[in-house]
Amino acid sequence: MLHIHCPYCRESRSExxxxxGGEAHIQRPSRPAQTSxxxxxxxxHFRKGTRGVHREMWFHVAGCRRYFNVVRDTVSYAILKTYAMGEEP
Ligand SMILES: [Zn+2]
Known part of the structure; x- marks a missing residue:
């Protein structure tokens, strides 16, 4: 089981x-009507499916109910860092 540090609650809690919430930093096309x-x-629909260090979003359902970003190794499951939305990793 993972223990995840929420950057808003500032504590590590059970997974x-x-x-x-899926892959982080997906950019929505700026002009949807002109997008093919x-x-x-x-x-x-398409995501990288990275094997190794991956940036992803998580939602703190039983806490602050906010999204934040996680840098996680998808092979070892090790969480390398968590950071608030809008921050650089
Ligand atoms: Zn939280």
Whole structure:
């Protein structure tokens, strides 16, 4: 089981308190109406699926109910860092 440090609550809590939110730093196309079907489909559905160090979002369901970012090794499950939305990793 993971222990995840929430940067807003400033404490480490059990994984059971959190929900995975997918890959972090996905940029929404700035002009959706002018975006091709292929580009829009890539934005909605395709993710890197990184093996190794990966940036992802988590939601603190049983705490502050806020999203934050996690840098995690997907092979070892080790969490290398957590940081608030809008911060640089
Ligand atoms: Zn929290």
């Amino acid at each position: 059971e308190e959190f929900a995975y 079907e292929r580009e829009w489909g890539d934005y909605l």
